[in-house]
Amino acid sequence: xxxxxxxxxxxxxxxxxxxxxxxxxxLTLSELARRTGMPLPTVYRRxxxxxxxxxxxxxxxxxxxxxxxxxxVGSLAPRGLGLRELALxxxxxxxxxxxxxxxxxxxxxxxxxxxxxxxxxxxxxxxxRVGGRFALxxxxxxxxxxxxxxxEVQEQVLAAPLERYTELTITDPKRLRRCLxxxxxxxxxxxxxxxxxxxxxxxxxxRVPEGVVAAISLVVAHDRAxxxxxxxxxxxxxxxxxxxxxxxxxxAV
Numbered sequence: 675x676x677x678x679x680x681x682x683x684x685x686x687x688x689x690x691x692x693x694x695x696x697x698x699x700x701l702t703l704s705e706l707a708r709r710t711g712m713p714l715p716t717v718y719r720r721x722x723x724x725x726x727x728x729x730x731x732x733x734x735x736x737x738x739x740x741x742x743x744x745x746x747v748g749s750l751a752p753r754g755l756g757l758r759e760l761a762l763x764x765x766x767x768x769x770x771x772x773x774x775x776x777x778x779x780x781x782x783x784x785x786x787x788x789x790x791x792x793x794x795x796x797x798x799x800x801x802x803r804v805g806g807r808f809a810l811x812x813x814x815x816x817x818x819x820x821x822x823x824x825x826e827v828q829e830q831v832l833a834a835p836l837e838r839y840t841e842l843t844i845t846d847p848k849r850l851r852r853c854l855x856x857x858x859x860x861x862x863x864x865x866x867x868x869x870x871x872x873x874x875x876x877x878x879x880x881r882v883p884e885g886v887v888a889a890i891s892l893v894v895a896h897d898r899a900x901x902x903x904x905x906x907x908x909x910x911x912x913x914x915x916x917x918x919x920x921x922x923x924x925x926a927v
Contacts, residue, residue, distance in 0.1 A: 683720075686710070686712060686716065686720050687720055687723075687724065689710040689711075689712065690706060690710055690712075690717065690720055690721060690724065690730075691724075691729065691730075691740070691744070693705075693706055693709040693710055694739070694740055696803070696806065699739060699740070700733070700735075700737040700738065700739050701737060701738055702736060702737055702738070703717055703718055703721065703736075703738075706721065706738065721738055724741075725738070725741070727743060728741045728742065728743025728744070729741050729743055729744040730744075756919075756922060757778070757780070757789065757880075757887070757888055757915075757919070758778070758789055758790045760915060760918040760919060760922060761778050761790060761880070761888075761890065761915045761918075762790060764890075764911050764914045764915050764918075765778060765790065765792055765890065765911070766792065767911070768890075768892065768907065768908070768911045769792045769794065771907060772794075772892060772894070772904075772907065773794050773795075773796070773797065774794050774797045774798075774892050774893065774894045775791065775792065775793055775794050775797045775798065775800050775892065775893040775894070776791065776792040776890070776891070776892060776893075777790070777791045777800075777802060777815060777875075777877075777890070777891045777892075777893060778790040778791065778815075778888060778889075778890050779808075779813075779815040779816070779819065779888065779889050779891075780819070780887065780888045780889075781810065781819040781820075781823060781827075782807070784810065784827065784830055784831055784834070785807045785808065785809065785810060786807065786808050786809075786810055786813070786815060786816045786819055786889075787805065787806070787807055788802050788803065788804055788805065788806050788808070788815075789804065789805075789888075790804060791803075791804055797893070797894070797895070798870075798872055798873045798893060798894060798895040798896075800870075800873065800893050809836075809837055810823075810831055811831060811836050811837075811843075811844060811845075811850055812837070812839055812843050812844070812865060812868045812869050813865050813868070813869055813875060813877070813891070814863045814864065814865040814875030814876055814877030814889070814891040814893070815863075815875070815877045815889035815890070815891045816865075816889075817853065817854065817857050817863035817865060817877065818857060818862070818863045818877045818878065818879050818886070818889035818891075819886065819888075819889050820854060821854040821855075821857035821858050821863065822858070822879055822885060822886035828851075828854065832847040832850060832851060833847075836850065839868060839869050839870070840867055840868060840869065840870065840871050841871075842866065842867045842868050842871075843868045843869075844868065860905075861878065861879075861909060862876060862877060862878045862905045862908060862909055863875075863876070863877045863878075863889075864876055864901045864905075865877070866896065866899075866901075867896055871896070872895060872896055872897075873893055873894070873895065873896055874893070874894055874895075874896045874899040874901065875891045875892065875893040875894075876891060876892050876894075876899075876901050876904040876905055876908050877889045877890065877891035877892075877908060878890055878891070878905070878908040878909040878911065878912035879912055879916075880912050880915045880916050880919065881912075881916045881919075882916070882919050882920065883920070887919070888915075889912075890908060890911050890912050890915065891908060892904055892907070892908055
């Protein structure tokens with residue numbers, strides 16, 4: 675296979691996969707060409723190879739979608755795999771006690787990635803999905819992960835524009851810096867209507883000897899939330915997962 679000047683075959687394949695998003699899960703060849711800036715014949719060849727391997731699937735409507743083979747490979751990522759397996763029983767216990775949304779997230783660069791969640795049938799709706807990314811500064815899990823990130827990561831987030839999701843989202847860097855200090859002091863984070871005006875989340879860290887590697891949270895309806903009562907439950911769940919990670923002999927993180 676010959677790459678076009680300036681672009682390797684690998685970069686073309688990655689560009690095709692990167693064209694898909696939660697808002698655009700199905701794309702035609704023409705749409706893929708527009709999104710990647712590649713000629714239509716090149717997109718056709720690369721897409722056909724990805725379909726043959728299973729990374730893409732082509733539906734009866736002619737649109738391409740992410741294939742199950744790619745999901746199978748992605749699920750083997752060690753930072754998510756071992757952590758999810760160890761955390762899921764604890765998340766299930768937390769759900770049984772509260773019947774509220776339970777979420778597990780890790781930091782990836784300057785964003786967080788949700789690697790597991792349990793959605794309560796009658797719980798407040800949330801804007802998250804497994805594998806989905808979100809900003810660090812607004813959610814409970816994000817505040818925990820940011821509060822325990824390196825100074826370099828914190829400064830990068832504080833220096834960038836902070837997206838406002840609701841009128842209560844913290845977008846002032848000085849106020850966010852104070853919030854992060856309080857998260858470290860208290861041992862948990864509260865995000866009160868910072869993502870949606872009907873939800874509040876309480877999150878706690880999951881630690882290994884090297885530091886915080888993940889965060890676990892409850893997301894509840896704001897009008898029935900009591901952060902003071904929820905915090906010990908979430909913190910206890912975080913400690914249980916932390917101990918499981920510490921005693922695990924497999925690649926947990």
